[in-house]
Amino acid sequence: MVIVMKGNAPEAEISKIEGILKQYDLKLDISRGTECIVIGLVGDTSQISKNHFEANPYVENVIKIADPYKKSNRKFHPQDTIIDVGGREIGGKKFTIIAGPCSVETSEQILETANAVKSSGALFLRGGAFKPRTSPYAFQGLELHGLELLREAGTATDLPIVTEIMSSDFVGEYEEKVDIIQVGARNMQNFSLLKELGKTQKPILLKRGLANTVEELLMSAEYILAGGNPNVILCERGIRTFETSTRNTLDISAIPIIKRLSHLPVIVDPSHASGQAWLVPSLSKAAISAGADGLIIEVHNNPPEAKCDGAQSLNPEQFAELMVTLKKYTALEGREL
Numbered sequence: 392m393v394i395v396m397k398g399n400a401p402e403a404e405i406s407k408i409e410g411i412l413k414q415y416d417l418k419l420d421i422s423r424g425t426e427c428i429v430i431g432l433v434g435d436t437s438q439i440s441k442n443h444f445e446a447n448p449y450v451e452n453v454i455k456i457a458d459p460y461k462k463s464n465r466k467f468h469p470q471d472t473i474i475d476v477g478g479r480e481i482g483g484k485k486f487t488i489i490a491g492p493c494s495v496e497t498s499e500q501i502l503e504t505a506n507a508v509k510s511s512g513a514l515f516l517r518g519g520a521f522k523p524r525t526s527p528y529a530f531q532g533l534e535l536h537g538l539e540l541l542r543e544a545g546t547a548t549d550l551p552i553v554t555e556i557m558s559s560d561f562v563g564e565y566e567e568k569v570d571i572i573q574v575g576a577r578n579m580q581n582f583s584l585l586k587e588l589g590k591t592q593k594p595i596l597l598k599r600g601l602a603n604t605v606e607e608l609l610m611s612a613e614y615i616l617a618g619g620n621p622n623v624i625l626c627e628r629g630i631r632t633f634e635t636s637t638r639n640t641l642d643i644s645a646i647p648i649i650k651r652l653s654h655l656p657v658i659v660d661p662s663h664a665s666g667q668a669w670l671v672p673s674l675s676k677a678a679i680s681a682g683a684d685g686l687i688i689e690v691h692n693n694p695p696e697a698k699c700d701g702a703q704s705l706n707p708e709q710f711a712e713l714m715v716t717l718k719k720y721t722a723l724e725g726r727e728l
């Protein structure tokens with residue numbers, strides 16, 4: 392960290408800053424110029440807030456040099472993290488497909504979809520029980536009953552289940568019944584929820600917020616990791632831009648960028664990124680080429696009848712066809728599907 396003070400800063404003001412910094416175990420390197428005085432801080436500055444100094448009228452600028460995320464940072468953990476979910480690995484050589492409907496609707500719907508995605512090669516079953524809908528009048532999910540139906544379908548097909556949590560009230564319930572707990576885009580910065588999930592050892596699929604930077608995504612992962620849970624999977628699901636021809640804009644560059652900055656696995660959601668089923672194959676292929684570790688794809692046994700996100704859901708035949716194509720693309724990247 393570097394603190395730049397104005398050239399006319401009185402000695403008393405410089406001493407004041409030095410006084411504040413004394414409480415930390417740091418080496419200070421002060422160089423006095425005519426235009427400005429530069430105080431270089433050498434050592435661990437992760438606990439020091441920039442705001443503390445920025446309020447001083449003689450401080451021109453405070454520059455953080457080290458990355459604010461530590462546990463998710465590849466610098467301190469060069470090898471890729473591989474998450475073990477009951478014997479199934481996410482990350483490393485493996486390329487993971489999570490598939491299933493946006494929401495669990497009926498026992499028949501989830502079971503039929505689960506059987507279809509399993510026979511095409513999906514390794515995990517997704518399905519929303521608690522749905523974060525923009526409108527309070529839209530279908531909110533079957534909630535705990537939906538979780539039961541998803542659990543039953545997962546057990547019947549031997550597919551581990553992935554479902555979104557919306558409130559820390561249900562962490563205990565999810566710990567018991569869910570294999571991967573999803574934190575949706577809208578809750579990426581629900582810090583009290585992230586802290587609760589940090590106390591568990593459950594794999595967490597953390598989706599990037601609608602308008603959040605890569606660094607903010609990594610800082611949210613940091614909440615879970617710092618709490619003691621190392622099992623975090625990141626998810627790029629498209630971000631808000633000025634473009635209206637897709638539901639969101641899939642940030643393809645975020646994939647290699649996150650892989651460079653962090654050791655955590657990255658999954659891509661081409662369904663919420665595009666909002667349209669016909670775009671899902673293109674975005675899936677792009678994600679593989681960009682270095683993703685897997686995909687989470689919405690599949691419904693009958694998309695026109697879906698209670699939620701039917702337009703972006705593949706039917707079982709489309710999913711089966713896509714899986715054949717993805718096998719070739721993953722092989723090209725040296726990944727196992």
Ligand code: PEP
Nearest residue numbers: 519575576577598628663
């Ligand atoms: C979902 O996966 O069902 C979902 C709501 O996604 P997101 O949080 O990315 O919008």
Ligand code: MN
Nearest residue numbers: 493689699700
């Ligand atoms: Mn959805």
